[in-house]
Amino acid sequence: MLTASSLRLFLGSFLIAAIAAGQALAGSPCVPPEELFRGDHRLAACHARFHGEEGQARGLDVSKWQDEIDWAAVDGTGMLFAFIRISHGHTPDKDFAKHWADSHATCLMRGGYHFFEVAVAVEDQFHAIVTALEGKAPAELPIVLDVEAGSAKAPLDSAAAIDDFVRKVARLDRLLTEHFGTRPIIYASPSFWKRLGHPSEFPDGGMSFAEAPLWLAEYGTSHARVPHPWTEYTFWQTGQETVAGIDGQVDANIFNGPPCALPRLAIAAE
Secondary structure, three states: OOOHHHHHHHOOHHHHHHHHOOOOHHHOOOOOHHHOOOOOOOOOOOHHHHOOOOOOOEEEEEOOOOOOEOHHHHHOOOOOEEEEEEEEOOEEOOOHHHHHHHOOOOOOEEEEEEEOOOOOOHHHHHHHHHHHHOOOOOOOOOOEEEOOOOEOOEOOOOHHHHHHHHHHHHHHHHHHHHHHOOOOEEEEOHHHHHHOOOOOEOOOOOOEHHHOOEEEEOOOOOOOOOOOOOOOOOEEEEEEEEOOOEOOEEEEEEEOOOHHHHHHHOOOOO
16 A cells, blocks of 8 residues: 555546546646745745746656656756656556656656556556556556557457446546546557447446546657547647657657646645
């Protein structure tokens, strides 16, 4: 079980309410960062970063494939958020702890993501996430459930296989929601969500995928195709780019709103 401070890692109740109501985050009111990042919060000295009312907040996501990162150089680019991979199936990302510790001194709002693997038991994936986060400094962004691929061990080659996949995603979503107290972000592409049949309601009822924030994966276009049942994306992975402090290219992302709206995803430091 996580500590009380670690449970603050994944608050997004205001954001989730906006998504559920079908509101565009781009039109959402700004939140003064001084109200959220106070006292000894690691972002208390970063208020100026989150006052912009124009443009879109930019960020990146990283994993073991970016094994050496100069986080001070990344911070100097003006990016505002970073998602760091926690685990893949039941396997921890070997560089999560290092990236989490090394990025602590930046002005980046941070969150962790988990790559869902249908061939691995849901409870084992849940355990891998919780174990990796235990004792870590809290972040500001909700956890992400990365739903982007089937498995050679469990191919999506029938209606029954697709139904099993969706049920397992819903099960892990529910476990994470119950444990952390807020919904995870769902990462998905329009094509893969279509392959799953555009699921909306959970197969066992009581919850809806549409109530979760969407991190859209779609490249090479200036127009985001938001898959049903969502009406807006929260984050959009638009492709790859070169970022100071990282060798090679890295995934590029934008937030659906200006910098001053991004802190809506965060909880005030206690």
